[in-house]
Amino acid sequence: xxxxxxxxxxxxxxxxxxxxxxxxxxxxxxxxxxxxxxxxxxxxxxxxxxxxxxxxxxxxxxxxxxxxxxxxxxxxxxxxxxxxxxxxxxxxxxxxxxxxxxxxxxxxxxxxxx
Amino acid sequence: xxxxxxxxxxxxxxxxxxxxxxxxxxxxxxxxxxxxxxxxxxxxxxxxxxxxxxxxxxxxxxxxxxxxxxxxxxxxxxxxxxxxxxxxxxxxxxxxxxxxxxxxxxxxx
Numbered sequence: 001x002x003x004x005x006x007x008x009x010x011x012x013x014x015x016x017x018x019x020x021x022x023x024x025x026x027x028x029x030x031x032x033x034x035x036x037x038x039x040x041x042x043x044x045x046x047x048x049x050x051x052x053x054x055x056x057x058x059x060x061x062x063x064x065x066x067x068x069x070x071x072x073x074x075x076x077x078x079x080x081x082x083x084x085x086x087x088x089x090x091x092x093x094x095x096x097x098x099x100x101x102x103x104x105x106x107x108x109x110x111x112x113x114x
Numbered sequence: 115x116x117x118x119x120x121x122x123x124x125x126x127x128x129x130x131x132x133x134x135x136x137x138x139x140x141x142x143x144x145x146x147x148x149x150x151x152x153x154x155x156x157x158x159x160x161x162x163x164x165x166x167x168x169x170x171x172x173x174x175x176x177x178x179x180x181x182x183x184x185x186x187x188x189x190x191x192x193x194x195x196x197x198x199x200x201x202x203x204x205x206x207x208x209x210x211x212x213x214x215x216x217x218x219x220x221x222x223x
Binding site: 004033035040041042043044045048050056058059090092097100101102103104105106107108 | 118144145147149154155156157158159162164202204209210211212213214215216
């Protein structure tokens, strides 16, 4: 049981480039989410999904797209990278929304945009 | 904006002492959770307290919740050097979970 996995662990992009951060979970969790963490700050919610085929925006969605074609995978796409998107990105999953369960976090992807 | 706010931002104590961190939030919640993050790692869940609970214990952790004041506290008793980490409260309501900026705890051996 691998839990929540993220790839890559590190990435450097140039302004304007696009890329996809991968996230997968093997716990059959309905709910998945993406957060970004900036220095000295907590996690801010980018997008979330309550099940396959259903996604919604969080607190800071601009510049990011998501899709949820399967229960297991929840990729995050940066459309045109900007220096302001330099951050550490965490993917998380939980059993379901409206559940009294914790979120399980991946190890993070450290992204630098030059 | 972030839902929870932790206080203090940083806390430094000696091994064996107790550490208390506070969290305030703004809206109604279903539950409140505390997480721990070691440097450069993902968050790990510590404890969950439901909105109808006032206190909960787990090992050396004690969490209280006061919904009338919209606040929670996390107490770590008999701290150890291995407790050095950042601690975040997260409020759970509706479809998402919102985190505070965290308290950076340093436990000196």
